[in-house]
Amino acid sequence: MVVPIGSDEWPARSLLGVLSPPARQSLLDLGTEVRFDEGAVLLREGMDDQHVLLLLSGFAKVTATVENGETSLLAVRAAGDTVGEMAAMSGAARSATVTACGPLTARVSKAGVLRELLLSRPEVSIALTAMVADRLRWANRRRLDFRGYPAKVRLARLLVELAESYGSSRADGVVIGCRLTQPELATMVGAAETTIHKVLRDLRDEDLLETGYRSTTIRDLPELERLVDLSDNWRTSLTNGRSRADVREVTSDQ
Structure with missing residues (x-):
């Protein structure tokens, strides 16, 4: 759930969500607050700038250019997440572009700070390292899913993960506040766009999913979880990130 600045309620699996209040505040005190409009580019692939952004509200898409020149969606980031941290730490060029899905607020800090x-x-430091490890683990799961599961299961797994990481519970279901296009979903699950079109239609016909202009609503999350036939290993992998809350007692980059 996206919440006002200064609240202790941040997405449980985000960097701000796992930190103790004093550590969280020290991170929130860094840098300068900047507002971005929908479609604004926060970070651009190939650039040598090394600042890092802490997202305070809104959603952002992480994309990269593949060999044939097309753009591939790599991930979604939301309030409580950082983007650009690996370039800030390593000094390497940006490996991806980060774009605001809608109005977005962030704090921008220099790498040295x-x-x-x-x-x-x-x-x-430990929480940030754990977050990067979770992102690499997430990318590995995507690669394994490409080889082992049909497109409907791959898409359902992706939607379950997005809902559990960034979803907001409402009367009509769990809302993922970032509208993902069919080509973007296709690149994230490694399927043809025509296949994703059919899968989305099936999920809507089964009353599991509703898509809107700027959001996707999972109408029945338990049923979607049943559809993907979550194994113990997959569920353990998905929830490992939550153990980072113990930090209090402590890609894939942009």
Whole structure:
């Protein structure tokens, strides 16, 4: 759930969500607050700038250009997440482009400022490292799914993960506040766009999914979870990120 700045309620699997209040506040105090309009580019692939952004509200899409020149959607980021942290730490060029899905607010910090905080706040350093590890684990799951499951299961798994990471519960279901296009969903699950079109139609006909202009609503999350036939290993992998809350007692980059 996206919440106002200063609240203790951040998405449970986000960086801000796993930090203790003092560590969270030290991260929120960094940099300068900046607002972005829908479609604004926060970070651009190939650039050498090294600042990092802490998202305070809204959603952003992470994309990269593949060999044939097409754009591939890699991930979605939301309030409580950082983007650009790996380039800030390594000094390497940006490996992806980050674009605002709608109005978005973030705090922008220089790489040196972030490094100073990580040295002075080990809790933040360990949590950030765990977050990067989770993102790599997520990317590995996508690769395994490409080879082992049909497109409907791959898409359902992706939607379950997005709902559990960024979903907001409402009377009509769980809302994922970032509208993903069919080509973007196709690239994320490794399927043809025509296949995704059919799968989405099936999910809507089964009253499991509703798509809107700027959001996707999962009408029946338990049934969607049953559809993907979650194995113990997959569920354990999906929920490993939540164990980062123990930090309090501590890609894939843009």
